[in-house]
Amino acid sequence: MSDRRDFLRFLAASPLYAGLPWAAQALAQAPDAEPMVTRAQDALDVFDLEKVASKTIPMSHWGYLMTGVDGEETLRANREAYAHWQLRTRRLVDLSKMDMSVELFGHRYASPIFLCPLGYQKAFNPGGEVAVARAAKTRDALQILSTVSSTSIDDVIKAREAPIWYQLYTTNNLDVAIKLVKQAEAAGAIAVAMTVDLPIGRNTETATRLARADTRTCTSCHGPTGPSMTGRPMFAGLGLSGPLVNATPALTWDFIRRLKDATNMKVLVKGLESGEDAALAVKYGCDGVMVSNHGGRATETARGTLESLPEIVAAVKGRIPVLVDGGVRRGTDALKALALGATAVGIGRPYIWGLGAFGQEGVERTMDVLNNELRLAMGGVGARRLKEITPAALIRRA
Ligand SMILES: Cc1cc2nc3c(=O)[nH]c(=O)nc-3n(C[C@H](O)[C@H](O)[C@H](O)COP(=O)(O)O)c2cc1C
Structure with a gap:
């Protein structure tokens, strides 16, 4: 809550x-x-949207959205990391012209705050990923589409009317991973973010408890044996034989080479938290890294992603973009990540609160609220454009 x-x-x-x-x-x-807000435009912060979404999203789906793994310490650490920093203000800077836009791989987006890949979005609102794409279009935002999207990539790109990024789950069959990547490229995606933080699965304890408490019959959407990957639109038409599992225990850095040979899209790894791994990402030719712990849903008792960011920025040495996500709930959070060297900052749950609460308008409101907060935070530290957000804007809380 x-x-x-x-x-x-x-x-x-x-x-x-x-x-x-x-x-x-x-x-x-x-x-x-x-009182709960009844219109998206009345939400004053993303928590107003969270409150509405907590009522509109069914309990088991809410559990899937909100929870982490085991005792949820990584989930908490993501948020807490932001409280360790305070803004160091600067005054009397001419703020009459401000620009929050960011360029990534030759495309300019209105804001450095982007929409993380998040699976099964029709579980939160019937509009699902298409409603999110329409919102991303009106706000000129980067959208990354999950492998386990509930809508086909063609329909999402059609709604976005611009290229998106594709998030890859490699699964236990790497040939299928290559097919997925080629399909995404053919559809018009311009980058692939390979998620590497769930190599052998996870223990989603709270989500399972909430699913047990949900008394609805779920077989019409999930099938008799629960949610299945292969039943998702991204896998339709790939001619799959046999079930797929979302775990790739044997995946190593060598696969990056195979991926780069298979596609002209930019290749990023999503789910890094150490400088050593970031250096390897550069060595193996990745075009970008995403500092992420899957929103506290992968390794338990890890650091908050903001704590991991500096060592990754130091290892990358400006050679490729460093994106970060996890626990961003305020524009000031985004500013802190940018000040510590992030190129762009992702949100997951907050835009889904918007989606669950008010569909497309709710996603737009999420972005408006956070972008406005970021603009005000930039003004507070005397930064007119992203380049002017430097470590000098922050001070570690005593
Ligand atoms: C319900 C849920 C589903 C997610 N699905 C995916 C996914 O399909 N692929 C992926 O790479 N990350 C997935 N993520 C992780 C997000 O991309 C992102 O890393 C995370 O949500 C950011 O943290 P935040 O929710 O605190 O903003 C998911 C996260 C949540 C909460």
Whole structure:
């Protein structure tokens, strides 16, 4: 649930309460009476959208969206990492012309905040990935489409009316991975981000508990044995024989060579958290790296991604773009990641809250809220364009 409501509950029980301004006292007394927004445009932060989505998304799907692995310490670490940094403000800089746009592989996007690949989006709203693509189009944002998308890549690119990036799950059959990549390229994707953080599966404890608590009959969407990868549109027409598993225990850096030989798309690895791996990514010819721990859904008790970012930036030495995701909920979070050397900053759950709450408009509102917060944060540190966001904009919390 939202940080803000937790905070208000904390305030209500705190000795500080008596000294609070009247409005804050009123809110702290009745946090649950806080009205839910009924229109996307009324959401003041992404947590307003989260609150609506928590009611509109069915319980088992909410569990799939919100949870991490084991005891969810990595999930928490992603958020906490941002609180370790504060902004170091600069004043009296001429901010009359500001530009938040970013260029990646020859394409310019309006903002460095991009939409991470996230599977099965029709589970959150019937509009699914097409609604997200339409929102990405109106906001000129980078969208990365998951291998386990609930919509075909052709339909998504048609809705986006511009190239997107494709996220690759290699599965237990690398020949299928190559087929998937060629299919994405033929459809018009311009980059492939190969996710490498789930080599042997994961333990999604809380999601499983919430799925058990969901009393609906799910076989019409998931089939009798639960969700299957091969039933997803990305796999239709590939002539598959036999089931696929989303785990590639034998995957090594050598596959990058095979991937690069198979496609003209830019190749990125998604799911790196160490400088050594980032250096290997450069050595094996990757065009970019994505610092990610799958939103706290891969290795448990890892660092927050913001903590991993500096060593990766140091290892890459500016040779290829470094993208980061995990726990970004505010424009100030995005600014902190950019200041620590990220080229662009991804969001996962927040845009799905928007999607679940209000479809395309909700995704647009998510981007508007975060982009506006980033613009204000840039103004606060005297940065007019992304290049002017430097480590000097940050100070480690004492
Ligand atoms: C429900 C859910 C599904 C996801 N599906 C995928 C996926 O299909 N492929 C992938 O590479 N990452 C996937 N991710 C990870 C996201 O791409 C991204 O790394 C993460 O959500 C960022 O963290 P955030 O949600 O805290 O913003 C998924 C994340 C969530 C929450």
